[in-house]
Amino acid sequence: MVKIRKIINELAPYVPGRSINEIAEEYNLEKKDIIKLGSNENPLGPSPEAIKAVQEEVMKINQYPESGLSDLKEEISAYSGVSPDQVVIGGDGADEIIEILGKTFMDPGCEFIVPLPSYMYYEYILQTYEAVPIYARWDVEKNKLDVPSVIDSINKKTRIIFLCTPNNPTGGLIDKEDIETILKATDALVVVDEAYFEFSLVNNVDLLKSYSNLFIMRTFSKVLGLAGMRIGYGLSNPELIEYMHRSKPVFSLTKLSHVAALATLRDKNYIKKSTDYSIASREFLYTEISKINNLKIFDSKANYLLIDVHDTGITATELSKKLLKEGIIVRDCTSFKGLDEYWIRASVGTMEDNKKFVQVLKSLVTH
Numbered sequence: 001m002v003k004i005r006k007i008i009n010e011l012a013p014y015v016p017g018r019s020i021n022e023i024a025e026e027y028n029l030e031k032k033d034i035i036k037l038g039s040n041e042n043p044l045g046p047s048p049e050a051i052k053a054v055q056e057e058v059m060k061i062n063q064y065p066e067s068g069l070s071d072l073k074e075e076i077s078a079y080s081g082v083s084p085d086q087v088v089i090g091g092d093g094a095d096e097i098i099e100i101l102g103k104t105f106m107d108p109g110c111e112f113i114v115p116l117p118s119y120m121y122y123e124y125i126l127q128t129y130e131a132v133p134i135y136a137r138w139d140v141e142k143n144k145l146d147v148p149s150v151i152d153s154i155n156k157k158t159r160i161i162f163l164c165t166p167n168n169p170t171g172g173l174i175d176k177e178d179i180e181t182i183l184k185a186t187d188a189l190v191v192v193d194e195a196y197f198e199f200s201l202v203n204n205v206d207l208l209k210s211y212s213n214l215f216i217m218r219t220f221s222k223v224l225g226l227a228g229m230r231i232g233y234g235l236s237n238p239e240l241i242e243y244m245h246r247s248k249p250v251f252s253l254t255k256l257s258h259v260a261a262l263a264t265l266r267d268k269n270y271i272k273k274s275t276d277y278s279i280a281s282r283e284f285l286y287t288e289i290s291k292i293n294n295l296k297i298f299d300s301k302a303n304y305l306l307i308d309v310h311d312t313g314i315t316a317t318e319l320s321k322k323l324l325k326e327g328i329i330v331r332d333c334t335s336f337k338g339l340d341e342y343w344i345r346a347s348v349g350t351m352e353d354n355k356k357f358v359q360v361l362k363s364l365v366t367h
């Protein structure tokens with residue numbers, strides 16, 4: 001038998017959001033009738049400029065892509081307010097950035113801190129580098145980071161602290177002062193995951209000037225509408241970025257992703273329209289779901305809402321299945337550590353999708 005690394009042998013598979021193809025087959029539904037509110041994508045589709053750019057580039061896919069990506073780094077640095085040497089780009093989305101963080105900063109036995117509940121992929125990936133997760137706490141009731149729980153978890157073995165703001169799946173923001181408190185309390189790398197920052201209208205880039213141990217992680221998968229192209233980026237000081245380039249796959253961004261990313265960042269109208277639409281959609285869903293008696297909903301600064309379904313007496317898994325039968329995909333949060341089996345997360349959709357979702361949800365949880 002070929003020898004498998006112990007850690008891989010023991011690793012439980014990651015549970016991603018479910019796809020339209022999978023659900024259409026399982027529930028015998030037409031793909032066009034399925035409403036996907038499970039993966040926090042942009043409900044408006046991609047930028048028309050990105051589509052045009054991909055169509056033009058497609059005849060060149062016999063050639064290798066760029067590895068330096070200097071034009072995209074320029075565009076990202078202008079979008080983010082940093083210099084190009086402060087940018088690293090990942091070709092499997094921000095998930096690849098997490099992978100590069102693992103390769104660059106983790107040795108076997110060292111620790112990383114994750115407040116729970118939060119994005120589960122940090123732990124999934126960093127464990128493959130034989131790093132040890134230490135759990136801090138996100139106070140779900142207040143929808144705030146429990147800062148002392150993070151500070152108390154720091155020790156000499158800590159290499160990375162993940163702070164997700166807005167936090168996935170709760171939607172709450174971490175105050176800038178709290179991020180600074182943590183940055184000051186450690187020499188470890190503080191990774192501020194801003195995958196959803198555009199929907200919150202705030203960001204933490206200004207802190208890069210004062211803290212050399214800050215790394216900001218972002219993605220093209222959310223407001224920028226390119227989840228299927230798999231593009232992520234990170235911002236930090238040039239020295240750390242240079243180390244990360246040493247461990248990054250050389251050609252991870254495809255030619256099509258490259259031109260799609262450039263065209264999207266240049267399409268300022270699309271970015272503005274997408275941001276405004278998702279925020280309006282979120283506020284609509286918040287208001288409507290708040291009216292359903294036995295559901296509890298949390299204020300969110302992202303493009304999704306966390307819903308507490310305890311009072312319905314139906315588990316998230318059962319409720320998600322009932323919604324799937326009606327062609328609606330939401331995220332059953334049972335696999336999120338730090339939440340029990342009574343939480344779902346719903347992404348903002350088009351207004352039409354939102355109305356259908358609210359109507360079906362209401363009919364399933366009220367009697």
Ligand SMILES: Cc1ncc(COP(=O)(O)O)c(C=O)c1O
Nearest residue numbers: 093094095119168195219221232
């Ligand atoms: C908080 C957070 N960070 C990072 C990611 C990874 O995004 P991607 O790999 O699509 O760029 C996601 C994806 O949903 C996320 O929710």
